[in-house]
Amino acid sequence: MTQPHSAQAQITLDQDGASLVNGKIRLHLTKRGKITIYNQHGTALLEEYCRNRRDLLDPKCSAIEVEAREFSPILRGLSPHRPV
Secondary structure: OOOOOOOOOEEEEEOOEEEEEEOOEEEEEEOOOOEEEEOOOOOEEEEOOOEOOOOOOOOOOOOOOEOOOOOOOOOOOOOOOOOO
16 A cells, blocks of 8 residues: 655635645536536536535526425424424
8 A cells, every 4th residue: 555645735725716726626606506526627526416506607507496405304203293
């Protein structure tokens, strides 16, 4: 196994959002919070599946209203009839 080498991460803020570069990987975060990760060639490795009309400049803008992340509580064994 090869030993990891240290790399300095570079963070850039611009009008579209923010970018973080660490080694050969670049992460782009839009103002709306959508995350896309690219390799050194600019090929998207991972892109959040987000389809809504909140970011009209997104090429995948759509009216189906699918959020990238949904935050909901985990109700572990709580009965729906029992007050919390």
